[in-house]
Amino acid sequence: MDYPKSVPSVGLVNGKFVNEDVVAGLPGSLIPATWGNSVTDELLNVVRSAGFEPSEDDTTQLLRAVKKLSQAGEDKHAADIGAANLYMANYVPAISTLKDGLVLRFTAGNANNGASTFAPNGLLPKPLLSLGLSALRPAEIVGGSVCSVVYSAALDSWVLVYASGGNAASGRLLEVKTFTASGTYVPTVGMKNVLVKVVGGGGGSAGVGATSGTQYGVCGGGSSGSYAQAWLDAKTLGSSQIVTVGAAGAAGAPASAGGTGGTSSFGAVVTAPGGGGSRWIELVAPNGNGLYAGGSPGVVASGGNIVNFAGTSGSPGISIAGPTLAGHGASSPLGAGGTGNSFGGPASIGSGYGSGGGGVANAPNQPGRSGSAGAPGAVIVYEYA
Structure with missing residues (x-):
């Protein structure tokens, strides 16, 4: 709409209506019927589009109509006309430029x-990011979902702030549940996704045999447990999941191998086997040399859609013509391995979760000594809304 500038007889001054000036003898502007009707029809269209019946006695209808239409956001919603990963929509009125x-x-x-x-209205496509400002992962948008996006000039990207039914990883952290003993996981109300960390029990180290006056004893450290991380949605988890926490690998008795750590699991979804214990091989004469392997990793973890890997081998024990060093236990992502001890020193168990026990050593004329235990496994669940 505009002033009726195309009608010369209207009498506009500087493009606008003026009143009659009797003293100066100047006529007032005229309002053509066509123009008056078009202005009225345009205003009535706004009133009717909001679902109101026009009334001559109600002077609040236009204001209420504008508020209602603004709240409905009809000018800011459109159907996607693009393809998977390439979202496009045409808005009315058209979006011609992108503003922060x-x-x-x-x-x-x-x-x-x-x-x-x-990309709105045929503008150049811009990256669509999560609230974490990273590229979207699969299923953060599902077909038929209503998505709200905000343009960031600094990022020159659209940020997905909401997607109904999607698996966005952008919600707030609700709670962290750490299982150090087997039990049942029950989701917190409002949970939409979880980050699960699962580590198996760490392996124990072997015990050393008794030594004579010409012998040394040494063994390697235990292996760490396998480890997995998974991002899971509420639909996958259901109402609950059985949690199993793998036991620590036992300390080896004198002249015996260390125990293997137990398997940790989160339902049937994620499984992390335990780490192997180190072996006892033989005693070493003062002038002999020996390299005694640490515990071997278990089977690679399964079910992690972020990471799956087997544990790390324990450090070997070393004896070179008398000087002897016990192997260290392997560290896990959630714990530090036990240190290899000196002659006669205390056994050093793995700390945290899933780490291997430190090896032990004997000087000549010492009785047999037990090894050290690994650290137990764990299951940690980070819940997000």
């Missing part, structure tokens, strides 16, 4: 299966 803080909504036509972009 611009908020738009669209109903996604397809689920995403990786990094994605968004």
Whole structure:
């Protein structure tokens, strides 16, 4: 709409209406019927689009209509016309330029299966990021979901602030549940996703045999337990999951191998076997040389969609013509391995979760000594809304 500038007889001054000036003898502007009707119709269209019936006696209808339409956000929502990972939508009125803080909504036509972009009204596609400002992961947008995005000029990207039904990793942290003993995980109300860390029990170190006046005894450290991380949604978890925490590998008796750590698991979804114990091999004469391996890792963990790996081998024990060093226990992502001890020193068990026990050593004329235990496994659940 505009002033009726195309009608010369209207009498506009500087493009606007003026009143009659009787003293100066100047006529007032005229309002053509066509223009008056078009202005009225335009205003009535706003009133009707908000669902109101026009009334001559109600002077608040236009204001209420504008508020209602603004709250409904009809000018900021459109259907996606793109493809998976390539979201596009046409808005009315059209978005011609991108401004910092611009908020738009669209109903996604397809689920995403990786990094994605968004483009309104044929503008250049820009990256679509999570609230963590990283590229989207699969299923953060699902087909038919309503998505709210905000344009960031600093990032030159769209930030996905909401996606109904999606598996976005952007919610707030609700609670951290650490299982150091077997039990049952029950989701906190409002949980949508969890980050699960699972580590098996660490292996124990072997015990050394009794030595004569010409012998030394030494063994390696225990292996750490296997480890996995997984990002899981509420639908996958259901109402509960059985949690199993692997026991620590036992300390080896004198002249016996260390025990293998137990398997930790989160339901049937994620499994992390325990680490192997170190072996006892033989005694070493003063002028003999020996390298005695530490415990071997267990089977590679399974079920982690972020990471799966077997534990780390324990350090070997070494004896070279008398000088002897016991092996260290292997560290896990959640614990430090036990240190190899000196002659006659105390056994050093693994600390934290899933680490291996430190090896032990004997000088000549010492009785047999037990090894050290590994650290037990654990299951840690980070819950996100």
